[in-house]
Structure formats: C-alpha cells, structure tokens
Amino acid sequence: MGAAGLARVAWICAAVGLLVAPWHGLEGGLAELGAWPAGIATPLLGLALGDRFWLLPPLGLLVLATLPLFGLGNAGRILTFAGAASVAYIFAQGYAIGLRGLEWSWLAPILGPEVPAQAALGWGGALAIAGFTGICAAGLAARGRFGGDAFIAFLVIGSALLLVLFVFLPLLRVLQAAIYEHDQFAPSALIARLTASEAWSTGCVADGVGCGVVWNTLVLATLTGVLTTAIGLAFALLTTRGELRAVRMFRALTILPLITPPFVVSLALIVLFGRTGIVTQWVSYLFDVPRSRWIYGMPGVLLAQLLSGAPIAFMLLEGTIRAIAPSLEEAAATMGARRLTVFRTVTWPLLRPGLAAAFLLGFVESLADFGNPLVLGGDFDVLSTRIFFAIAGARHDPGRAAALAILLLALTFGAFAAQAYWLGKRRYVTVSGKGDSGVPSPLPRGLAMGCGAIALPWAAFTAVIYGIIMVGGFVHDIGRGDMTITWRHFVTAFEVEMQAGGAAFRGAAWDSLFTTLEVSAISAPLTAGMGIMLAWLLARQVFPGRRTLEFMAMLSFAIPGTVVGVSYIMAFNVPPIELTGTAMILIICFVFRNLPVGVRGGIAALSQIDRSLDEASATMGAGAFTTLRRVILPLLRPAIVAALAYSFVHAMTGVSAIIFLVSAKYNMATAYIVGRVEAGEIALAIAYSSLLIVLMLIVVLGIERVVGRVQIGRRGGRGENEPAEPAMRLGA
Amino acid sequence: MSETAVRFDKASKLFGSVRAVDAVDLALPRGSLVTLLGPSGCGKTTTVRLIAGLELATEGRIEIEGRDVTRLAAAERRIAMVFQSYALFPHMSVLENVSYGLVVGGARRQAAEAEARQMLDTLGLKGMEARLPAELSGGQQQRVAVARALVLRPQVLLFDEPLSNLDARLRRRVREDIRDLQRRLGLTVVYVTHDQQEALAVSDIVVVMRDGRIAQMGTPTELYEQPADAFVADFMGEANVIEGEVIAAADGRARLAVGGSKIEVAMRAGRPGKGRIAVRPEAVTVLPVAAAEGGSNAIPARVQRAAFLGQHREYELETAAGALFVVAPSGAAAFAAGESVQARIDRAIWLG
Numbered sequence A: 001m002g003a004a005g006l007a008r009v010a011w012i013c014a015a016v017g018l019l020v021a022p023w024h025g026l027e028g029g030l031a032e033l034g035a036w037p038a039g040i041a042t043p044l045l046g047l048a049l050g051d052r053f054w055l056l057p058p059l060g061l062l063v064l065a066t067l068p069l070f071g072l073g074n075a076g077r078i079l080t081f082a083g084a085a086s087v088a089y090i091f092a093q094g095y096a097i098g099l100r101g102l103e104w105s106w107l108a109p110i111l112g113p114e115v116p117a118q119a120a121l122g123w124g125g126a127l128a129i130a131g132f133t134g135i136c137a138a139g140l141a142a143r144g145r146f147g148g149d150a151f152i153a154f155l156v157i158g159s160a161l162l163l164v165l166f167v168f169l170p171l172l173r174v175l176q177a178a179i180y181e182h183d184q185f186a187p188s189a190l191i192a193r194l195t196a197s198e199a200w201s202t203g204c205v206a207d208g209v210g211c212g213v214v215w216n217t218l219v220l221a222t223l224t225g226v227l228t229t230a231i232g233l234a235f236a237l238l239t240t241r242g243e244l245r246a247v248r249m250f251r252a253l254t255i256l257p258l259i260t261p262p263f264v265v266s267l268a269l270i271v272l273f274g275r276t277g278i279v280t281q282w283v284s285y286l287f288d289v290p291r292s293r294w295i296y297g298m299p300g301v302l303l304a305q306l307l308s309g310a311p312i313a314f315m316l317l318e319g320t321i322r323a324i325a326p327s328l329e330e331a332a333a334t335m336g337a338r339r340l341t342v343f344r345t346v347t348w349p350l351l352r353p354g355l356a357a358a359f360l361l362g363f364v365e366s367l368a369d370f371g372n373p374l375v376l377g378g379d380f381d382v383l384s385t386r387i388f389f390a391i392a393g394a395r396h397d398p399g400r401a402a403a404l405a406i407l408l409l410a411l412t413f414g415a416f417a418a419q420a421y422w423l424g425k426r427r428y429v430t431v432s433g434k435g436d437s438g439v440p441s442p443l444p445r446g447l448a449m450g451c452g453a454i455a456l457p458w459a460a461f462t463a464v465i466y467g468i469i470m471v472g473g474f475v476h477d478i479g480r481g482d483m484t485i486t487w488r489h490f491v492t493a494f495e496v497e498m499q500a501g502g503a504a505f506r507g508a509a510w511d512s513l514f515t516t517l518e519v520s521a522i523s524a525p526l527t528a529g530m531g532i533m534l535a536w537l538l539a540r541q542v543f544p545g546r547r548t549l550e551f552m553a554m555l556s557f558a559i560p561g562t563v564v565g566v567s568y569i570m571a572f573n574v575p576p577i578e579l580t581g582t583a584m585i586l587i588i589c590f591v592f593r594n595l596p597v598g599v600r601g602g603i604a605a606l607s608q609i610d611r612s613l614d615e616a617s618a619t620m621g622a623g624a625f626t627t628l629r630r631v632i633l634p635l636l637r638p639a640i641v642a643a644l645a646y647s648f649v650h651a652m653t654g655v656s657a658i659i660f661l662v663s664a665k666y667n668m669a670t671a672y673i674v675g676r677v678e679a680g681e682i683a684l685a686i687a688y689s690s691l692l693i694v695l696m697l698i699v700v701l702g703i704e705r706v707v708g709r710v711q712i713g714r715r716g717g718r719g720e721n722e723p724a725e726p727a728m729r730l731g732a
Numbered sequence B: 001m002s003e004t005a006v007r008f009d010k011a012s013k014l015f016g017s018v019r020a021v022d023a024v025d026l027a028l029p030r031g032s033l034v035t036l037l038g039p040s041g042c043g044k045t046t047t048v049r050l051i052a053g054l055e056l057a058t059e060g061r062i063e064i065e066g067r068d069v070t071r072l073a074a075a076e077r078r079i080a081m082v083f084q085s086y087a088l089f090p091h092m093s094v095l096e097n098v099s100y101g102l103v104v105g106g107a108r109r110q111a112a113e114a115e116a117r118q119m120l121d122t123l124g125l126k127g128m129e130a131r132l133p134a135e136l137s138g139g140q141q142q143r144v145a146v147a148r149a150l151v152l153r154p155q156v157l158l159f160d161e162p163l164s165n166l167d168a169r170l171r172r173r174v175r176e177d178i179r180d181l182q183r184r185l186g187l188t189v190v191y192v193t194h195d196q197q198e199a200l201a202v203s204d205i206v207v208v209m210r211d212g213r214i215a216q217m218g219t220p221t222e223l224y225e226q227p228a229d230a231f232v233a234d235f236m237g238e239a240n241v242i243e244g245e246v247i248a249a250a251d252g253r254a255r256l257a258v259g260g261s262k263i264e265v266a267m268r269a270g271r272p273g274k275g276r277i278a279v280r281p282e283a284v285t286v287l288p289v290a291a292a293e294g295g296s297n298a299i300p301a302r303v304q305r306a307a308f309l310g311q312h313r314e315y316e317l318e319t320a321a322g323a324l325f326v327v328a329p330s331g332a333a334a335f336a337a338g339e340s341v342q343a344r345i346d347r348a349i350w351l352g
C-alpha cells in the first residue's frame, strides 16, 4: 500500500474516532448509545468544546494531518509528527487525568485546581489511536523508512504499540505497585518487600517452622526439574534404544497433559490419596496406618507436577536421542567398545545438552504452575499461590503481590538466561539433515532394566490417574469411594431443559463453558493472525528496531501466568484503559500470552520457505501485501493451523492468569472448576474436567487429521536439540 | 532511443563494509546475451540483483532502457528473473505460476491464462498446465520458470546460474534452448555463471568479474585471445603463465626470450620488454627431440606426466621456462613420462 493511501484511510479512522464515536467507554453497553451525541456517549469534539479544553490538541493535530492529503507541506514530516504526537498526547492526558481528577499534581498550575474526573477511553479513543498510528506509519513510509512500504510500517508500528500496551506496560505497573506505598514513592518499601522473611526465611532448617516462599518454590522446581528429566529419560531411552516398541502408546500419553487443565491431575491425586481417598482407605484398612493429609503439601504438588511434566521431558529427550547419529555409536562399537562403554563415552555426553534443556523446562513449568499448588498445596505455599492470595485473599495487598511477582519473574528470567547460556555454548548436536542410516546401539542390560523399573510403573500410574478423571464424573462420590453410577454431576452442571421456546441451558456450568468457548474461539484466530504476521515481519522484512520488536514479542513467553494476571489487574483496572470485568481482557490476555508460540512456529515455517519465492513474486510485480496473501500465507497454512490449535487449547485450559481476570459475568471453565474444588465438590469438578478433556481431544485430533501432527506444548515445542524436519525446500 | 538496455554508472553495493559490487560502470546493448562470469563471491549475483531491484544500490545510478531505476523496487521495474532454485510456487499449478505475474499486474484471469498457455506452448510444455511444480522433472521446472519470466515481456531477463540444478547432459541442451529463445525474441538477457565453457558457448558479451569489479568485458573471442591480465587469461580457459621477454614485435608476430631460448611466435599486442606471457595448453605442440618441425620455435622439455583422456592427451612438461601444461590431439604421437622432447610454442599472449 502506498503511503498516501494509508494516510487517507488512517485519517478517516482518526476523524471518526475524534468527531463521531463516543470518546469514553460505555459502561452499560450499546444501550447507552441512545444518549449520542451527548451524555456518556459524547465524542471528543463535544467534550473539548465543553469544559475539557485539554482534549483540543488531537483536533488540532488532525487538522494539521489534513494538509499533506491536499499536497501541502512535507508529507513525511507532518504525518509522522501529527500521528506520533497525538498517540502520545492521548495516552498522557489519560494518565494525567483519571477517575479522581488530576493524577499528576504537578500539572495543577496549568490545568487549574478543579479538574473534573475523566473516565476510560472508549471506541472513540481506540479508533483515534489506531488512526493516528496509521498516520504516523504513513509519514514514516513517505520518509523512506521501512523500505517505503506503508503497509509494513503500519504493521510494525501497530504491533509494537500493542506489545508495549499489553506486555510491557503491565510489567511496569507491577514494578510501580511494588515501589509505592499508600500512593507514596517508597523505595524502602520495595526493598523491605523483596527481602521479607515470608520470602527468604530459612526457619525450616533450624526449627521446622516453615521456610520462605522463595525457598519453597526453588526446592519444588528443582525437584520437579530433576525428576521429570529422569522419568522422561527412562521413557525416551526405552522407546529409542530399548527393545520396547510401545512408542505409539507413549506418544498418546504425551498428548494428555497438554490438553488437560493443569490442576486436573491434582483432583485425581486427591481421589486416590486424600484423607478419604481410595488408596488411603485401603492402606488404612490393610495395614492399619492412620489416615493423614500428607498429599496436601509439597509431596502432592510435586507428584502432580511430575505427572504433567514427565511427558514433555520425554518428548524433548526423545528428539535429542533420535538426533544422535547411530553411526557415531556404531563407530565406537567397531573400535571395540562394549555397550556400556559406548553409552558412557558417546551417547551420554551427546545427551547432556538435552538433559539440561529438559531440566530447565521442568524447572520453569514448575515455577509457573499455579493450579496444582492451589488445589494441593495446603499450607505449602509457592510464589504463584502466594501472589494470588495477596490479591484475592483476606489481606489484599497489591504492593506485596507485586514484589512477590517480581521475585517470581526474576527466577523465571534467571532460568531462561541459564538456558540461553548453557545451550548457546554446547550445541554439539549431530543433526545433519541427511538421513543417517545405521542401527542404534542397544541399551546396556542393567540400564534397560533400570529404565523399565521407572517407566512401566509410572505409565501405569499415569493411566490410573486419567482413568479416575474419566470415571470420576460418572459415579456418585469417587472422593469417598462411593462408586454408584450416576449422571448427577453432569445434570447439575449441564442440564438442558426442552421448553416450548427451545432449549434452556439450566446447568450451573453452561455459562462458564459458553464464555470459555467464545473467548477461545475469538482469541485463537487473533493470536494466530498476529503471531504469523509478526513472524513474517521478523523473518522477512528488514527494519530498524527488528530485534527489539522480536524481544517484545517473545517476552511474554517468559512471564508466568500469575504475574500476567496480577499485572493486568493492576494495569487495566483504572482509566485510561479500563478492561477488568470484561470479556475483552480475557481475550487480550490469551492473545498476548500465546503469541510467542505463533511467532516461533511462523518463523520456523518461514525458514523452510525459500526467500527466492518472495523475490520471484516481487520481480513479477507483486507488492509485499500481494506476496504475503498469495504466496506466503497459503504456504504457511500448517503453521497457521498449529497456532490456531495451540491458542485454542491453551485458552481453554489456562488458569493461572485468568483466575485474576474472570468476573461473575464472564467466568471461565477452569476458574469455575477451581471454585468447585474449593467448595469441596470434587466430583463435579472432575465431571467438568473430563468434558473439557474430551472436547479438546476432539479438537486436537480433528486438527491432526487435517494437517498432521500438531505441536501444542507451551514451552516443550521444538527444543533446540530436536532434529529438524526432513528439510523440505519449498523453493523448487 | 538509446541502444543500451542496462547502464550502471559507478554503481556500488555495500553489505556492511563488504563491497560486493564496487563502483561498476557497465553498458549492456539491447538484444544481446551478456554473461557475468567470475569465481564464487565476486559479486555476480549481487549485480543481477541490483538490476532486478532485489537489492538497491548503495551508491551510483542504474538505468534500464533509459529510465532511472536506482530507487525503484523490484515490483516497479520491468524485469524478470529466473532463479537458481527456479522459485516456482509449490502450491500453484504450472498455469497459475505462469499467469501469476499477469494476474497480479491486474490482467483478467481468462486473458492471463490464455497468454500463459501460449507461452507454455512456445516452450514445449503443452499438457503440463494442471501439474504442480513437484510433479515436473528438473528440466521442465526450469522451462516453467523461463515461461513465467517471459510471459511478462520484460525489458531485461535475468538468469542466476540457471543450470546448476541440472545434470551435465541436460545443461548443454537447456543453454542452447535459452540462446535460441533469446535470439528468436530479440531479448536482452543477463546471465550469471561461474562456468567459462557455458559463458563462451552462449554469450554475445562476457563480463568477467573479480572482487566486485569488472576485470574485462568483451566478446568471447576477445576475452579468450586477448585477456587483459593473468586472472582473465586463467579464468577464460587454462593458461600457462611464464616469465619472459619480448625482443621484437611486429605484424602479429613476436620474438621472445624464454628460459634461455629464443623463439618466434604468433602474438598480438606485444611490446618489447620483460613481462609475463600466457600460453594456452593447445598452443603447444610436443615433438620428438630430433624432429625438424620444431624449428626455431621449440624449447627443450622433459615429460613429467602423461595422461590419455580419449579425445585428447594431456602432458605436464618441465622446461627451463617453467612447467607447461599441454593438451594434444589423441591422434598425435604419444610420449611417456620421463622422455625428453621439444615443445614448440605456436601462439602466446602478452600479459605485460
């Protein structure tokens, strides 16, 4: 698109935003449009001509931006300035004047003592910001930036603005909340919060009183990392190097944790090992062991995290082992090395980077896990649950929550930094792209038996867990061992009454299920669309700030959901952007949380598409947009579908972030289930969970049928050490 | 109307601090087939990409058919390019590939497809319209790529090493096809290759490049017979470069002193003085020591190595002037390694 064309469209958009659309948000929905053009639906023009003179500058800038449309003045400079200045001004005045009137008191001399309160931006604000962003992009393109392509300029500037708003600013808000106390800037409060003994106490070592929550988190994450890696390795060695050929069954098991809401295994663990659990009953009956609540605490949480983490470690390590060229092992064997020696001297050293990756993956997943500690933690708190209770608990303390969020963020970033450092240094993987024939050397006998001793019971245990989830919804009260078959729970949750006027969804869970499906169905295409578009920009276009944009796009990858949730309620609870309590905040949250996976998938897919295809299209007269639409997007279809599947599934199963953001009106399935668990209605929770699992299984299998195997692991995706797909050059 | 299709005016392309193309002046005549020849990394690809608009010149000016295109993007130039990988769109049929440029340019689909069909006929691809690129052989893919480029009636048609994905036998045929087509349609073609045989076989003009600059430009014969320097001499077929002295030169002949012998050879553009002399392998005749044909042109030599290659024999001779690589017709007398012989130098090239 030419700069002039974009400038015209953007100008109209901005004009509608300023002159026509209601400037502030409509609390009561569309009904309030009746008041237009006055009252709550007044456009900016009306407000500015009234007593809100500080809203005048955007109008002036809009007039300024009109000049280049008629060929007056230096188009590039004027449009760039008018666009950038308006966007900046609209945000600045929004933060300066809020619900309590003047927020930035240093402006009092200019604005006068009595500044009326100002509500959040609405459709007018959104249109104006979009329009002025377009005007700015058109200006930059006219000045020859972004290769003179206004379409690309708009995409880059627009997505950068969105990423700043919905990834970066919320984090700043957390920092701000941690450093303020009672509206006062108080660095000492930050230091006190960050070093609080609730976080760092080592009391448990000395007198068993209970350790700081940071230590809890670290110990749990380390154990999860080590044990998931060990279990995953046992499975991976057996499927790749052992006599066991049950690969398909293991693969089937690996898909389950991905489509299971994270805390569901906890429910099954309660059913088995809770005070009235099945196993607990048997053990107490057979051996007269007193019933205890041991499962509530570190052991239970650890067990739950292992159940969901081990399959992901398995997938990663299986890829690593398959990438080790069998010819290396054969070479060692021909030099006279015995099986054990081959394993010790060749296989194991080559495996080490993969093991490090698997450990860090388990570690990070444990740090980010919220559902399992919430359900099973008991008195054992980790950072993510402590953050939640600091916001949602009886002692509401945003400053404390923010400080804990910073600690959790620091741990996560530390783990990612370690990963980058470790994997960046030693990547002696033997992937060559060429098929390497040769027979992998079999496992030494002792090792094979050891692996089997770990893997087989674990597989059986996993099967029992999922069996319980699938059965639990259909029996009276599995938590107390009452196994009478019943539809009771499904009726409570999903009763449908046929009436004269059609079906009435009377079940208690319908609302949350519909909201969940709606939010997932809206956010999935948005995530995939934006992710693929960003991937295309990052992989195929050259523009200043590309690395920064990439960093921002990938940033939310490293932010635990709990931190996202906290940051969103802190950032979007007050004007100028007020989204809490809406369905929109749920959608936005999912879009930006799942974005990095779409971006990564897109970049990976684009790297398989020879650049000469873009160039051929260009030499035949096609512009960037035409090439994208006619050549690139059709070829990216598998990546697009994968991104769609991923974001849909994760919007359905996510809990850590949205538990902060749901409202009575817009509740999500996972949050609803957690609520049932807290109310002690385990059977109902299990029934609902099993329905979700089946729903998603259908979605994932359907997609697999259409485009082949889909990667849906959040971080487990393509590890650095996985073998490349057989290189499919699309150039020829 | 100028007769120049493509003009470079001190055009440079820098990648960081690498001068991939370095202040090149170039004027390519309309309707000719020009090859860019040179070792890997000398800037051939960058030069055609500058013409295509896939790279924009860092300095200087580029014209196509008299129009300044220096800052125009590829889509706005009237060029077409056949890529080394062919870059056929894998998700489109042959017909869709070939009509793509027309459709994107705003033509009606029906008209575009009719034109595309006609071009496919011209290139002998009738009946392939509905196939996907993956269902074609390498040679067919190559011709689809050519059809796709030609259908746009470009002012300049660019080829970047178009034959490197074909096997040796097909390569010869396809390059003749391209040459025929170019002649028939009077196209201006710029053709990149690193294979001097290919360049000699098809071009009107050869541009030899070295380190981002033009080492020499001329017809194949000029470049072969009068290379400007040792680099070009060596690149345009093999050459023995020896030290020597021109004693006298006139009428295309010269008296030389090499390795202690005085000989008289055919040589253009020689000037008296010491310097380097290039001798083509086929410009040397190997004779028995006693043979009279050697006359005053022969220098004594010893056979170091001898090989029989079917159509010809190859010798490595040791002489007082240095080692000589010689190619002799296989019908000529044979010599074995270790034999003493005389080497008669018939022609030589003065490199200065």
Ligand SMILES: Nc1ncnc2c1ncn2[C@@H]1O[C@H](COP(=O)(O)OP(=O)(O)O)[C@@H](O)[C@H]1O
Residues within 6 Å of the ligand: B015, B018, B019, B020, B038, B039, B040, B041, B042, B043, B044, B045, B046, B047
């Ligand atoms: N996109 C690029 N970025 C950086 N350097 C490049 C790029 N393209 C080419 N070069 C460099 O420019 C020089 C010329 O490259 P090229 O034109 O591809 O040579 P040729 O086609 O003759 O082999 C080489 O040194 C190469 O490394």
Ligand SMILES: [Mg+2]
Residues within 6 Å of the ligand: B044, B045, B046
């Ligand atoms: Mg090249």
